[in-house]
Amino acid sequence: MKKELHFEINEFRVRQAAVKKEMARRGIDILLLSEPPNQNYLTGYNAYSYYTPQMVIVALDREEPIWIGRFMDRVSATMTTFLAEENIRAYPDTYVQSTVLSAYDFMADIVKEVGGDKARIGxxxxxxxxxxxxxxxxxxxxxxxxxxxxxxxxxxxxxVKSPAEVGIMREAGQLADVAMQRVIDTVEAGIRECDIAAAIYHQQVSGTAEFGGDYPCCPPDLCIGERSIAPHAAWTDEPLPDSTVVNLELSGCRHRYQVNLARTIVVGKPSPAFQDLSEIAVEALNVGLDAVLPGRTCSEVDSAFRQALARHGMEKESRIGYPTGIGFPPASGERTASIRKGDETVLQPGMVFHMMPGLWLDNVGITITQSFAVTDRGFEPLTKTPRKLFVK
Amino acid sequence: MKKELHFEINEFRVRQAAVKKEMARRGIDILLLSEPPNQNYLTGYNAYSYYTPQMVIVALDREEPIWIGRFMDRVSATMTTFLAEENIRAYPDTYVQSTVLSAYDFMADIVKEVGGDKARIGxxxxxxxxxxxxxxxxxxxxxxxxxxxxxxxxxxxxxVKSPAEVGIMREAGQLADVAMQRVIDTVEAGIRECDIAAAIYHQQVSGTAEFGGDYPCCPPDLCIGERSIAPHAAWTDEPLPDSTVVNLELSGCRHRYQVNLARTIVVGKPSPAFQDLSEIAVEALNVGLDAVLPGRTCSEVDSAFRQALARHGMEKESRIGYPTGIGFPPASGERTASIRKGDETVLQPGMVFHMMPGLWLDNVGITITQSFAVTDRGFEPLTKTPRKLFVK
Structure with missing residues (x-):
């Protein structure tokens, strides 16, 4: 079975060392990782198998992690991880959605085997x-x-992403760009909403001539017309009217690394007020991006953005950015830092955020966003789609 | 805001009555539903918002359920549920991925408001x-x-699905059929795996001229060549060789109702042994389907299938079927009955299963499956793709 590792084994060792250092600092002997992105980060494991119980065990005194999953996914573990066969463990199918057997008992036995029965377990x-x-x-x-x-x-x-991770995220950004370009080319009066969504999926996965994409963590948010103020609504089969607003958030996903991108596309002629709103959105976004610098906090970046909005007499309730990286359903973003007031996370080179200051006013919304990596001197945009309102 | 309900309100009332009856039987005063399919079943709610905390409360002594979610998803609740505005509650964005505030505290306050502080809570x-x-x-x-x-x-x-639900699942089956046909048309030596996956997504969502599809619960399982024995592996960017085996499981999803379908497609000429294996797989599948009858148990259906396999000296470890219906990521199947030995669930008209007896032998696999609804007299196939090995 050919190995499908997307990083040097040494990179996994470095990640493991960082995790063990933090475990030691917190006095944790054994860490049970149930989150698929964390399993992927530490072992490389990637298969759509996490709807059944699955765990990666990191023990402070063992060199390699242990992967535990369903017997039929063992072959994916062999294929996608660097782990020795002895560190790939699988429970039989009788445990799957059984009312009498629990895969977590099976896992507990392995925790005992590695000396965890009296351990401090994270x-x-x-x-x-x-x-x-x-x-x-x-x-x-x-x-x-x-x-x-x-x-x-x-x-x-x-x-904080490694240079190799940022390299993959640049590719994810390209996937997001080609998907957005496909939408801009596709959107017109009369096309059904579902056909726009279908085109997005097709391009996200088909990608470029050089490489394709993975399945995204979540469906595109395709919010059209009256529903443009419902940010997570499902699309319909309705054709676009002659004049409407499309608010779209999509992503590119490469080896499970996800880069997000949102734009507002107007079919027909935007009202002067809507055009003005879009210019305010872009101006505030650019001010926010220009505030990105290693050593600054998330809160300071948020503050710069909000001051730019306030100059136009506007404010916004929700946070304006979240980190992305390895992504598995259902979450498109990482759950750590947020670009918002009070978040004192200090920016460091290698951090990747999606700055997504959607402006929602009564019954209209604008979403013009930018994913970026923090660099030594500022930010590197991970998508190249122009930051502007698109009009068709 | 236009309502987008896919069932008569009375159907929701009937569902609610059934749930309350079971709550009363178990002595449960208040039921807290965290599962998106259950929230959808009881209220109609549908948006991609369940990556943040979300709950539906059913109280035995209240007429309507209460939906609780994030403030920006309130509009989706108004749009997709039959609930009165007073039963749609939303927490502010400060609760989202906060280290100090928990949306579950917000929910607990509403539980108290409906008299739940000393209740028996499910x-x-x-x-x-x-x-x-x-x-x-x-x-x-x-x-x-x-x-x-x-x-x-x-x-x-x-x-047990209502006639209206089975009606939607027939449409989901049509979506699965057109997606499979697209793959059969598309697969050929030289095409990249990612382009096959892209074509599947496109057709699943674009659907037919009459209606489109929703996002599926999970990506297609596209297991090719050596990786045909890794049932949940990710696809690659590699082009198909001149001769290979493609094991594919995909789905159609209509208004969140999901119907699954798997086929094996051979590029090039299958070996006689592989052709034989496919005929055994189809024969056993057909025997299993013919055993479907109201009043029989899942275990009896499984047994009929296994006897057919045993006549060829073969056996299979895992279960051969699971129910589908309303689906949200990450699960493609419902978590109740399984068609397997020892499952004493009695078949009733309106139950829907995916019978998926994948046969995995050493380094090759065959997956030829059938989704069906149990009827008064047997089964109704929900997809029409012929049950056979496809050769390109």
Missing amino acids: VEMGGYYYSARAHAVLTRALPLAEFVDADLLVGWIRL | VEMGGYYYSARAHAVLTRALPLAEFVDADLLVGWIRL
Whole structure:
């Protein structure tokens, strides 16, 4: 079976060392990683198998992590991770959606095997793939262990990308750009909303002549007309009217690294007020981007953006940016820093954010955004689609 | 804001009555539904917003459920549910990925408001969207309430579809059929794997001239060549060789109802042994389907299938079928019945299953499957793609 690793093995070792250092600092002996992006980060594992219980164990005193999953996904673990076969463990199918057997008991046995029965064990309490029941079964099966919340322990390390990771994210950005260009070419009066969505998916995955894309973490947000103020609504089968506003957020995903991009496209002639609003949105976005500098905080970047908005008498409730990187459904962003008031995260080269200051006013909205990597001297845009209102 | 309901309001009332009846039987006063398909089933709610905390509360003594979500998704709740505005509640953005505020505290306050501080509260312990932390916050905020596991309470009710639901699933089946036809037309030596995946997505979402599709719950499983034995592997950018095996599982999704379909497509000439294997797979599948009858158990259907396999000296480890219906990522199937040995679920008209007896032998696999609804007299196939090996 050919190995499909997208990084040098040494890069995985560096990641592991950073995680172990933080474990040691917190006094955690064993870390149970239930989040698919964290499993991918530490081992390379990638398959659409995380709808069944799956875990990566990092033990402070073991060299390699252990992957545990369903028997039929063992071959994907062999293929996509650097792990030795002895560190790939699989439970039989009888555990899958069984009312009597729990895969978490199977996992607890492996925790005991690596000396974890009385250990201090970190778990990802707020993760998407660590259910209340998973925690209940593990704590019952390991009654002498001490469980501590290690949610985002790996997440904060992932926040700063390596040069190799930023390289992959540049490709993800290209995928987002070609998908957006496809939409700009496609959108016109009479086309059905579902056909726009279909074109986006096609281009996201088909990609460029040089490389294709992965499945995205989430569907495109395609918010049209009256529904442009419903940011996460599903698309319909309705044809576009002669005059409407399309607010679209899409992504490019390369080896599970995700870069997001949103634009507003007007079919017909935008009103002068809407055109003005778009110019304010772009101006504030550019001011926000120009405020990006290593050593500044997320809050300071947010403040620069808000001051630019305030000059036009406007304000915005929600945060204006989130980090992206390795992404698995259902989340498009990482769950650590936010570009918003009060977030004192200090920017460092290698951090990647999507600055997405959607402006929603009554019944219209504008979303013109920019994904970027923090560099030594400012920011590097990861997509090249012009920051402007598109009119068709 | 135009309402986008896909069922008569009375159908929601019937669903609610069934859920309340089961709540009463179990002595549950308040049910907290964290699973997006259950939220959709009881209220109609549909938006890609469940990556932030979201809940539907069903209280035995209240007429309507209450939806709770993020402020910016409130408009989607108004649009896609039948709920009165007073039963749509939203938390501000300061709660989103905050280290100090939890949306589950906000939810607990609403539970108290409806008299739940000393209630017996059902929660979905094994759900995908009920994290260990959600449970910890809610139980701390409601110290006098009694929490009981009500996972799959709604799931078992959803297992039997109404005629209106089966009607939508027929459309989902059509979407799966046109997507499979697109692949059969597209697959040939030299085409990149990512371009096959792109064509699938395009057709799933673009659909037919009459209607389009929703985003699927999960990416297509596109397992090619050596990787045909890795059922959930990601696709690559590699071109198909002159001779290879493509194992493909895809879906059609209409108004979030999902119908799955898998076929094996051979590029080049299949070996006689592989051709034989495919005929055994189809024969056993047909025997399994013919065993479907109201009153029989899942285990009996499984047994008929296994006997057909055994006549050829073969056996299979994993279950051969799962129910589908309303689907949200990450799960393609419902988590209740399985067609497997020992599952004593009794078939009833309106149940929908995907019978997917993939045969995996050493380094080759065959997946020829059939989604069907149980009828009064047997089964109704929900897809029309012939059950056979396709050769290109």
